Amino acid sequence: MFWQTSRFRLDLSRPRVMGIVNITPDSFSDGGHFASTRAALAHCEQLVGQGADILDLGAESTRPGSPPVPLEEERARLIPVLREALTLGVPVSVDTYKAEVMREVLDLGADIVNDIWALRQPGAADAVAAHGSCGVCLMHMHGEPQTMQLAPMDGDAVPQVRGFLRGVTEALHARGVARERIAWDPGVGFGKMPVQNFSLLARQHELLADGYPLLVGWSRKSSLGAVTGLPVSERLVPSVAAAVLAVERGARIVRVHDVAPTVAALKVWVAARPGAGTPD
Ligand code: 9MG
Numbered sequence: 689m690f691w692q693t694s695r696f697r698l699d700l701s702r703p704r705v706m707g708i709v710n711i712t713p714d715s716f717s718d719g720g721h722f723a724s725t726r727a728a729l730a731h732c733e734q735l736v737g738q739g740a741d742i743l744d745l746g747a748e749s750t751r752p753g754s755p756p757v758p759l760e761e762e763r764a765r766l767i768p769v770l771r772e773a774l775t776l777g778v779p780v781s782v783d784t785y786k787a788e789v790m791r792e793v794l795d796l797g798a799d800i801v802n803d804i805w806a807l808r809q810p811g812a813a814d815a816v817a818a819h820g821s822c823g824v825c826l827m828h829m830h831g832e833p834q835t836m837q838l839a840p841m842d843g844d845a846v847p848q849v850r851g852f853l854r855g856v857t858e859a860l861h862a863r864g865v866a867r868e869r870i871a872w873d874p875g876v877g878f879g880k881m882p883v884q885n886f887s888l889l890a891r892q893h894e895l896l897a898d899g900y901p902l903l904v905g906w907s908r909k910s911s912l913g914a915v916t917g918l919p920v921s922e923r924l925v926p927s928v929a930a931a932v933l934a935v936e937r938g939a940r941i942v943r944v945h946d947v948a949p950t951v952a953a954l955k956v957w958v959a960a961r962p963g964a965g966t967p968d
Contacts, residue, residue, distance in 0.1 A: 689701065689901055689940065690868055691823050691868065691869075691871055691901055691940075691941075692821055692823060692866065692868045692869045693779045693799035693800050693821070693822060693823035693869075694779075694794070694797060694798065694799040694800075694819070694821055694822045694823070695779065695797065695799050696778075696779045696799060698741070698742075698779060698823075700901050700940040700941070702958055703935045703939070703940060703941070703942065703954050703957065703958070704741040704742060704940060704941045704942075705739065705740050705741050705742070705941075705942055705944060705947055705950050705951055705954065706740070706741065706742040706743070706744050706781065706903065706941055706942065706943040706944070707732075707735035707736075707738075707740035707742070707743055707744065707944065707945075707947045708744050708746070708907065708943060708944065708945050709728055709731050709732055709735065709743055709744060709745045709746070709769070709773075710728075710746055710747075710749070711724060711725075711728040711745060711746065711747045711765045711766060711769050712724065712747070712749065712765070713765075721764055721765065721768070724765065725765075725768045725769055728745070728769045729769055729772050729773070732745075732769070732772070732773045732776060733776065735947045736776050736777070736778055738947040738948040738951060739947060739948070739951035740778060740947045740951075741778060741779070741941075742778060742779045742780070742781055742799075742800070742941070743773055743776070743778060743779075743780050743781065744781040744782075744783050744800075744802055744943060745766060745769055745770060745773060745780065745781070745782050745783065746782070746783030746784070746802075747761075747762045747765035747766045747784075748762060748783075748784070750783075750804055750833050750878075751833070752833060752834075752836055752837040752877075753833070753834060753837070754833055754834075755834075756834075759786060759788055759789065762784065762786065762789055763788075763789060763792065766782065766784075766789065766793065767792070767793075767796070770782065770793055770796055770798060771796065774796070774797050774798070779799035779800060779823070780797075780798055780799050780800070781798070781799060781800035781801070781802045781823070781825070782798045782800070782801060782802065783802040783803075783804070784801070784802075784803065785803050785804060785805040785809045785812060786809065786812075787809065787810060787811030787812045787814065787815045788811075790803075790812060790815035790816065791815045791818075794815065794816075794819045794822055798822065799822060799823060800822060800823035800824065800825060801815075801816055801822060801823070801824045801825070802824075802825040802827070803824065803825065803826065803827065804827050804829050804833070804875070804878065805827075805829065806826040806827055806828065806829070806852075806853070806856045807824070807826065807856060807860065808856070813859065813860060813863060814863075816860070816865060817860070817863035817864055817865050821869065822869065823869050823870075823871065824860070824865070824869055824870055824871070825871045825872075825873050825903050826853055826856050826857060826860070826870060826871070826872055826873065827873035827874075827875040827878070828848075828849040828852050828853060828873065828874055828875035828878065829875050829878035829879055830848075830875075830878060830879025830880060831878075831879040833878075836878060836879035837879065839879075840879050840880055840881050840884070841879055841880055841881075841884065844887070845874075845880055845884035845885075845887055845888055846887060846888060846891050846894050846895070847894075849874050849875070849888060849895065850894060850895055850898070853872045853895070853898075853900075854898065857870060857872070857898075857900065867899075867900075870900055871900060871901045871902070871903045871940075871941065872895060872898070872900040872901070872902055872903070873902070873903045873904060873905065873943075874888045874892075874895060874902070874904060876888065876889075876904060876905055876906050876909055876911065877905075877909045877910060877911060882910075882911040882914040882915065885909070885911040886911065886915075889904075889906075889930065889933060889934060889937065892904075892934065892937040892938055892939065893937060893938060896938045901940040901941065902934075902938060902939040902940060902941070903939065903940070903941040903942075903943060904931075904934045904939045904941075904942055904943065905942070905943035905944075906927055906930035906931060906934065906942075907923075907927045907930075907931070907942075907943060907944040907945045907946065908920050908923045908927055908945055909923075909927075912926040912927060912930060924946055924949060927944065927945070927946060927950075928946065928949050928950055928953045931944060931950050931953065931954070932953050932954065932957055935954060935957055936957065942954075
């Protein structure tokens with residue numbers, strides 16, 4: 689299985705690690721955008737050095753209740769980091785839902801659009817369709833970031849997530865976007881209760897049946913806190929455990945903060961695959 693992106697055709701026969709790069713103003717410095725650009729770039733280089741296969745740049749927090757970032761501010765944070773990140777030799781994804789930002793980053797050479805709104809914001813599907821080859825990650829979200837945890841979804845999450853992802857995918861195919869450009873993401877934590885998030889992991893095979901590569905993001909999420917009692921600063925082990933479980937159950941890409949330990953854990957998974965090490 690492959691994921692077609694603007695510059696790279698990613699071979700998904702081994703699990704891939706997408707490293708999270710948050711580009712937010714540096715609260716410890718009055719250096720403004722320059723300081724946060726330098727910090728984000730240093731972080732990109734560090735994650736690539738640790739084995740990240742993809743970088744995911746984001747300038748707006750998606751944590752429940754986070755305020756939206758205005759377009760110009762998002763551009764000012766993202767663009768300088770993107771220009772440099774594109775030289776690091778790995779696919780660069782941009783986490784945005786704004787069509788204007790998508791068009792600009794794709795023109796600059798970004799490889800993947802990672803959209804928590806699954807291209808439902810005005811112009812977003814057009815921006816991706818107009819580009820001939822970028823990858824796109826379609827994520828399920830119930831509600832919207834400002835209010836999603838106040839009114840989480842009801843009932844069995846698995847068929848709802850699958851039905852939603854099928855719908856947005858069909859709409860994208862109708863616009864001419866090829867199958868191998870698309871990855872699916874169940875959207876762990878986005879308007880879902882812990883029991884629903886864990887059912888998406890327990891029954892992940894049901895989401896795989898449509899044949900799209902699955903990208904999942906469990907890293908440091910509150911459902912891990914709900915079952916372990918650990919604060920966000922102590923969720924490394926649960927995050928790595930969830931990433932390995934997701935891969936064991938068929939996910940091809942894991943979106944993580946802690947790249948080095950996830951890469952190490954997945955090396956063990958690769959070495960222990962049935963057939964690994966069998967003499968020719
Ligand atoms: C931006 N963002 C935050 N959490 C995420 C997740 O689980 N998946 C994807 N694709 N993006 C996410």
